Each structure stands twice: as C-alpha cells, then as structure tokens.
Amino acid sequence: MKQVTARGNVPQAPEQAAYRTSFAARLRRDKWLYLLLLPGLLYFLVFKYVPMWGVLLAFKNYQPFTGFWKSEWVGLEHFRLFFDNPEFFMLLRNTLLLSFYNLVFFFPAPILLALLLNEVRLAFFKRTIQTMIYVPHFISMVIVASLTYVFLTTEGGTVNELLYQYTGNKIQFLSDPAWFRPMIIVQTIWKECGWGTIIFLAALAAVDVEQYEAARIDGANRWRQIWHVTLPAIRSTIVILLILRMGSVLDNGFEQIYLMLNPLNRSVGEVFDTYVYAMGITQGAFSYSTAVGLFKSVVGVTLVLGTNWLAKKFGESGLY
Template sequence: MNRAASTSRNGDLPIRTRIRAFEGRVWKRLKRDKWMYLLLTPGLLYFIIFKYVPMWGIALAFKNYQPFTGFWHSEWVGLEHFRNFFQNPDFFRILRNTLLLSLYNLIFFFPAPIILALLLNEVRKAFFKRTIQTLIYIPHFISMVIVGSISYVVLTTEGGIVNELLFQFTGQKINFLADPGWFRPIIIIQTIWKECGFGTIIFLAALAGVDVEQYEAAVVDGASRWRQMWHITLPSIRSTIIILLILRMGDVLENGFDQIYVMQNALNREVSDVFDTYVYLMGITQGAFSYSTAVGLFKAIIGVLLVFSSNYLAKRFGQSGIY
C-alpha cells in the first residue's frame, strides 16, 4: 500500500513541477512588467464595474420586477415579456423605423467618411489639408442637443434661414420639423455633418500605410488618378472597410437615443419611434423595467448575431474578419 501511494505521489510530481514552473513564469512576468499591468488596472476595473457587473441586470427580462419586492424576490415569469413585446402592435412599426434609419445610415453615412478620406488624400498642399481636417473634425465634439438646437433654428418656419430662402424663391414654407417625411433625411444629414469628419481618421490612417511605390509604378504605366484610386487605394483599405462594416452591423438596431429624442415630437412620432426611444418610454416614463429590459436584451442579441453572421460571410468571401 505504501508502495502504491509512493508511486502515485511520484506520478503526480511532474504535473506539480510543471504547475510550479508555470506559476514561477507568471510571477516573473508580473514582476518584470508590473508598471504596465498597473496602467492596465483602471481600464480593467472600468470594464468589470460598468460592463460585466451590470450584466446581472439581464435577469430582469425574465422576472416581473417590483421595486418593493426587490431584484431577488421578484416573480420569475420566463419569456412572458418577450411574447408581449412581439405581440405588441407597436413592434413592427418600431422595427420598421429602426431598420429604415439603419439602412439609410449604411447607404449614405457609411461611405461618406471613405469618400472624404479619399478626397483628402488627393490634396497635396499640407496647409489646406490640415485646415480642412480640423474644420470637419470639430462637429464631432458638439453635443447632439446643440446639433438639434441648430437644426431647429435653421429649419423652423418662424425665421429659419432655410424656410426664409424657400419663401423668397417659391412663396411657400415647409414645416421640416413636424413633417414625418422629412424626419429621416434630417437625421441622416445631422449624422453625416457631425460624424463624417471624425470617421475619416481611421481611413486616413489606413491610407498612410499604402505603399508609395505602387503609385509610382502606376504613373509609369500611364494610369490616371481615378485608376490609381480604384485599383490601388481602395484595395489597400478594403480590409479596414470590411472590419468597420462588420462592427457597424452590430449597431443595426441602435440609432442613438439622444439624437432621435431631441428631434422627436408628437407630429413625427409615427416614424421617429425606434427601439431606443421605446425602451426609454416603457422603462423610465412608465416604470415597466422588466419589459424594457427584455426589449434591450432583444436588441443586444440581434446585434451579436449580425456581427457573427457578417463576419462569417466576410470569411466565406475570402476577406479578413474581426477574428
């Protein structure tokens, strides 16, 4: 018996030795790079406290949460809130409004930073290039509330510059802020004006890595500037475009609460109600915390599925994905 126990201990010895060696390497690396890990700590704590810990709140989507009974003692109702949401007459209207805004963003906003970056890349005067970059970056740092206020001042029928010009030329005014047909174009124009310049940073950084010798060879072959852009510049940043498009797919059901809420009013609510404003309406103003959590969880699940699906399709077509 002692012999068997001795053999067992001897058999476990190499594993323990490897574990100790691994622990020694880990501690050695931690000691060597302690200041780098110290710099990592604030970011790590941020994600743990504000990203991972709040995930416990997902359980609210499966409970009939009552503030007086508390989180743990609220009744468990399973998928009841999801069924109520899908059977709600507002579901398809909200889904349609959200998808249409996301589609318009993909068609009009997503290519805008790429086009702007390509145009800026063709500017040879450094002074003009830096000036233009600075001017188009500034709107990114303006609050969406300020953007909404500017839109109101410009588009209002009472002294708005756009309506004043229309009245001078046509004798008529258009109530842009109350007409449901103008809501989506206004949102897209605001998004392009505010975020297009900042979005060019990534593409300009990608363009900076393009091999200059390719352009020189193209010039020798007699390629025009358009041909150089089409056959050299765009293929060189194709991987960046695809990665950003994949990440963009995760925000298909995310239209930005602040922008929509600022521009929303009683007259355009039929087209301006999206998932973000609906969650606010049900969760904050009506106190349906579990129901609004279920809606938010539905958005998150669809976003994750779209990211994985688009990444899979990109891989199938021979492109580099995000993983």
C-alpha cells in the same frame, strides 16, 4: 543559444522557454505594462460585465418594493408581450430603415472624404480642413438639434425664410414625417463624417508609395490609382468597420432621435431606443424595457457574428 531541460540534454527553443515562464515571473517583469492595462480592465469590468446581471430583469416581474431577487420569475413573458405588441413592427421598420440609410449614405461618407483629403498635397490646407470637419464631433447633440430647429422651423427659420422669399411656400421640415429620416441622416453626416475619416486616413498613410509609382509607370491616372491601389489597400479596414457597424443596426442613438421626435413624426421616428426610454423611465416598466434592450443586444451580436462569417467566406480576415 539553446537551453537544456532538467530531464536531459533535449534542446528547447527560446520561444518555448519563454512560454513556460511562470505568470508570476512575467508579472514581475512586465508589471508596468499590466499597470497600464488595469484601468481599461476595470472599466470593462465595472461598466460592461457587472451590469450584465441586470438582464435578469427581463425574465422577472420586477417590483422595486420587493427587490431584485424576490421579484417574481416570469420567464419569457415580457418577450411574448413585446412581440405581440402592435407597435413592434412599426419600431422594427423605423429602426431598420434608419440603419439602412445610415449604411448607404453615412458609412461611405468618411471613406470618400478621406480619399479626397488624401489627394490634397498642400499640408496647411489639409490640416485646416481636417480641423474644421473634426469640430462638429465635439458639439453636443442638443446644440445640433437646436441649430436644426433654428434653420428649419417655419417660425423664422433661415431655410424656410429663403424658401418663402423665392417660392412663396414653407416646408414643415420638423413635423412632416417624410422629412424626418433625411433630416436625421444629414445631421449624422455633418456631425460624425469628419471624425470617421481619422481611421481611414491612418490606413491610407500606410499604403506603399511604390505601388502608386508602379501604377503611374503603367499609365494609370489618379482615378485608376484610387480604384486599383488605394481602395484595395484599405479594404480590410472598411470590412472590419462594416462588421462593427452591423452590431449597432438596432441602435440608432437615443439622444438624436429623442430630440427630433414629436407627436407628428412619431410614426416614422419612434425606434427601439426611444421606446425603451418611454416604457422604462416614464412608465416604470423596468422588466419589459429590459427585455426590449436584451432583444436588441442579441440581434446585434448575431449580426456581428454573421457578417464576420460572410467576410471570411469572401477572403477577408474579419474580427477573429
């Protein structure tokens, strides 16, 4: 039914009338929905936006006794010191290599696991496997590091005891720099791979079964169906998660790296996260560590925007 405006008998579409509804009226009508939205808004306001004022520390020579506002403004001095630091390229190399290995080995792992689980037809067996692979996500990284130590240490570690029994040699997994990155990647895959399948399994559940039936009629086997039906159906989900993943290229996770780090593998294990902790907490260089953290954030945002632009160039929807 068409509406009439106050200026005359000009018909107005219903959606236009709804759009012109005042905010107060919409607030009264949808008050419970806005109330449900309030905790999320407060979370981002308190923990995400308000702390952003802290990035001003990167441009000040912060002294706790003089306070935040009275500390001397030094501009880009801390950034210059960071880029001139001989350890900068070591930190950049270690961080990028770990992120590259995560993209190559960890990122596809939940996709492959979700595809395998999607092929399981026995519901009880499928639910059991899903429960088993979800459990490591809820285990603290401290426990994971402890388990790694128990298995890999040369002083009675299970793996090294087996190696010694069969080969007569032991491997310094925990101190040899060559084993640090593979150890971190294996930990990440074991802990987070199962949890990462949730999104992909949800995307696979939305695939039209008629496409599989049409593929079978055309003579496609299971591998062909996965390649030509399943993967194209979840491609947009993969692209979006890849874009989001690019935002954390310089963020390898502090806790895991810190727990596995020692003086013998520091040359390959020290990353920006552990460096910020060492400079900011243990040495009290608050402004300098804030500058390093801000550098990470700027690079992350740039990579997200750049990857989103490339995704759109290749015909994907992207994030926005």
